[in-house]
Amino acid sequence: METISYSMARLAALVPYPPRDANKYTRGRLVCAVGCDRYPGAAVLGSRGAEVMGAGYTQVITDASVADHVRAANPSVVVSVWPDVDPAQLPPAREGHPCAYVVGSGYDAGDSMTKIRTRLVLENAQAPVLLDAGSLDAATSQKLRDILERRAHDGFANVFTPHGGEAARMARPLGIETDDAPELARQLARAYCGTVMLKGPVTYVCDGETVVRMDEGTAALAKAGTGDVLAGMTGALLAQGLSPLDACVLGATLHAFAGQEAAKRLTDICVRAEDVIASIPQALMRLAQAG
Template sequence: MGGCYYMSGAVTLAAKSALRTGSGIVTCVVQGSIVDRIASFLPEATYKVCGETDGYITLKNEDVDEIIKNYDAVAIGVGLGKNQNFISSLSYILENSTKPLIIDADGLNLLCSIKEKLNIKKCPIILTPHPGEFSRLTGLSIDYINKNRVEVALKFAKEYECIVLLKGASTVVTDGEMVYINTTGNTGMATGGSGDVLTGIILSLVGQGYSPYDAAVLGAYLHGAAGDWAYKKYGNGLVASDIIEYIGQAML
């Protein structure tokens, strides 16, 4: 669930990585103006077309209800853009979803103003911030976060009863009790769209029945391992779509 007229590629990357991780059906919830763009690169996906305002997606509550009813897990935020009108939809989703949610990218930025909604959720939630997004969520400086990665992720996960995957060198995954520090990955993966690929991998694993914490841990590992395979071929010139091509190899 995401995309906008200015960033349609993010949804494409997330959906394709979910398919490559083993999901049988992946649906892109997007506005009509970008469906043809995405479908031209991703004929294997299905599409739910929603409204839009000024190039950004708009959702009705009945759209959300249908999505919650029909799908196993939902990822929100990739390519969503600075869509302030989506805050009310995100609030409604947090209040009503009974299916696991993965919130990334612009979904995290919108969450900053309504993060108290995390305390009334009815479903597991995985947050996948990079340090900048986590700084906006917590009010802590990026420098402090980078020096205290485990501590700050653990504290937030415990306070809001969610799973935090804090991206960066040695990605930290925690549910407020358990902590996993990932060791796969490389500097070449610091490229636009890499986080969208990770979101798709985690979404797929949750949808296939892995617990949210295990999906986040395994997703971080697979994402990095696929990136390591891609790095062998492309070095620092690798792009996010190269990571997707090696997900299957990483899962062997």
């Protein structure tokens, strides 16, 4: 399977530095439908990763029990609680006011609310939607695959960020059997009508045609919560108007650089997901120098 890689110059040119007249809405709004009683930390990590990655306005929709954790950890994030959210009022992406959604980080695949909330976001968000964690399992149902197909037809991007286990669970019900990671990314992207970022020691991103290989990762990233951070970072880049392929490749590369920069200070042993977020500025500076 033929793959390409983005040059450092190409990646550096994609970084959405804000223009002089930017305001928080023109910079892009990211709505994160994330976190549940069992996994409140995913909501904190994803929303913080999104803010540091440049989203102008980061919103979290979550369970009441999670909301206070997010408010306490990230006071700049705007938090709503599920029963108070009117799906018809979910903000759309508009000319000059870009917007994107992340759904599923910190969702439990076995929880009946996961499918309901994933469907609610996909049906109502007139904007790119990134599906992560529990929402990837939900996406295997025929009903949700129909919605994904309709969204793609209507011009709304679907983005999927599975690790190897989640990719296998997405592949199985569709009879996709390949063990070749870039080919798996390509087949999943086609079957689910979107762009797939297949995460691992090497990460592959495919929009159904082009397969991009990203091998800047470090084993320091192999720790709980780093995927939640990556979903927030990539969602923030989608919210700032990058195409799905570009947002995934830039997000994965900056996440990998941030892991490397954190490991320089802390060693491969000690890096936590929080440290990856704290190292995003160094990752940006490194990319600016390399590009």
